[in-house]
Amino acid sequence: MGMNTKTKIGMAICIDACIGEYVDQTYMPFVAKLADSGTLAPLKVQATFDARVSLQTGRYADTVDSFVDLCLLKPWNRPSRRPPEIKLAYRDPKFRPTRLLQVANRILTGDWGHFDEATWAMVWHRLRTGRWIEMGNLPPALSGYLQTNPACERWLPPAAYQTRKHLFGAVTLAGWNLPTVYGSVKAIERRLPSTRPAQSTLYWLHYGDTDKLGHIYPFDSPELNRALREIDDSIRRWVERVQPDFIVIYGDHGMQPVIQTVDLWSELTRLPWQVGYDYLVCLNSPMARFWCADDDVKTGLTEMLANLNVIGRIVTPKQREQARLPIHPKYGEIVFWANPGVNFTPDFYHRHTLVGMHGFFDREVPTVLAVYPKVPFAREPELVDLAPTIASLCSVDFQGADGRSLI
Numbered sequence: 001m002g003m004n005t006k007t008k009i010g011m012a013i014c015i016d017a018c019i020g021e022y023v024d025q026t027y028m029p030f031v032a033k034l035a036d037s038g039t040l041a042p043l044k045v046q047a048t049f050d051a052r053v054s055l056q057t058g059r060y061a062d063t064v065d066s067f068v069d070l071c072l073l074k075p076w077n078r079p080s081r082r083p084p085e086i087k088l089a090y091r092d093p094k095f096r097p098t099r100l101l102q103v104a105n106r107i108l109t110g111d112w113g114h115f116d117e118a119t120w121a122m123v124w125h126r127l128r129t130g131r132w133i134e135m136g137n138l139p140p141a142l143s144g145y146l147q148t149n150p151a152c153e154r155w156l157p158p159a160a161y162q163t164r165k166h167l168f169g170a171v172t173l174a175g176w177n178l179p180t181v182y183g184s185v186k187a188i189e190r191r192l193p194s195t196r197p198a199q200s201t202l203y204w205l206h207y208g209d210t211d212k213l214g215h216i217y218p219f220d221s222p223e224l225n226r227a228l229r230e231i232d233d234s235i236r237r238w239v240e241r242v243q244p245d246f247i248v249i250y251g252d253h254g255m256q257p258v259i260q261t262v263d264l265w266s267e268l269t270r271l272p273w274q275v276g277y278d279y280l281v282c283l284n285s286p287m288a289r290f291w292c293a294d295d296d297v298k299t300g301l302t303e304m305l306a307n308l309n310v311i312g313r314i315v316t317p318k319q320r321e322q323a324r325l326p327i328h329p330k331y332g333e334i335v336f337w338a339n340p341g342v343n344f345t346p347d348f349y350h351r352h353t354l355v356g357m358h359g360f361f362d363r364e365v366p367t368v369l370a371v372y373p374k375v376p377f378a379r380e381p382e383l384v385d386l387a388p389t390i391a392s393l394c395s396v397d398f399q400g401a402d403g404r405s406l407i
Helices: 029-037 051-057 067-072 099-109 117-129 144-148 150-155 167-173 185-189 209-216 222-242 264-269 295-306 317-322 383-394
Strands: 009-015 039-043 180-183 201-207 246-250 260-263 279-284 287-292 312-314 334-338 342-345 367-372
Touching (some): 009 222, 009 383, 029 222, 029 246, 029 367, 051 383, 167 383, 180 185, 185 201, 201 222, 209 222, 246 383, 264 342, 279 295, 287 295
Parallel strands (some): 009 201, 180 201, 260 342
């Protein structure tokens, strides 16, 4: 595998929501064979969904910016519709946009026929408080990750990732090709090259099927097993075709079983305050995040949530700071985090009943890191070490990371 030429070929392969049990002869025999011949270790991740930021910047989530600062404050960079995973679904029939909000939405989005609930909720908050809020909990500044998703490419000006502080920038500025593919096995297979490239190339592949299926099917289910085998076969075909000099296989986060589902929305409807007027809420399990119209509402919500300590707890800005997570109030003035194994419903990210979840504050399941050929790791791997490690394998200059190369 690999050829003794000046051209160097690398592969960085993400298996979304990968857990250690997947890297086994039963589920992914080719990947397991690579891991046995290389170096395999658990990969520590932060307790949230910000993995894609750390993957490509080598930085913790508290050091990067947000969707709002990158896109919403620059309306010309925004598509007319926000991605569906961060669209809010308020059920309150009394919560209706005013004519002013409709006009504001049209100015922001350039869309005169569509009114997006997440957009007008943010505009409402902006008009009322003078502050933007972040409905998504994914803060990808410098996010070349979005470049890997064709539906999101137009969110970013090209200069956003042409920097040596972002892995994509470091690699491309060093003269490497960087084909990036994100999505299903079918989507990735369509990009399979016909032969080994003649120029130094880093293939950045992200298999997303395992995250979607891991949320709705239990471990060792036929559906998940089939997906793992298809991903394994796809990786084998790519490796045989491009003959890489090195391969890095990793997960962006883990997955753990849901043992209790709690209807948090019903608890909120019993309160004397009204969603949309007195406060905004974003339920994206395992978090519920709140923005309040005044201090009285904030105090009341805090007291109510404190009494729900059987299912979760309020994580203070100080605790988030210690965990290297964002603390700006635009991510939530109150952040209520589910206990491990608890899932809040409704979940604005998902429509299905969930059997798996990740992102728990108190106990986040590690994912895996496998590097081929075998290289000794200098220490226990952490997600922020991945980008510096890949940069080292590519022999390119990479700057500004919190993590360090493992080799």
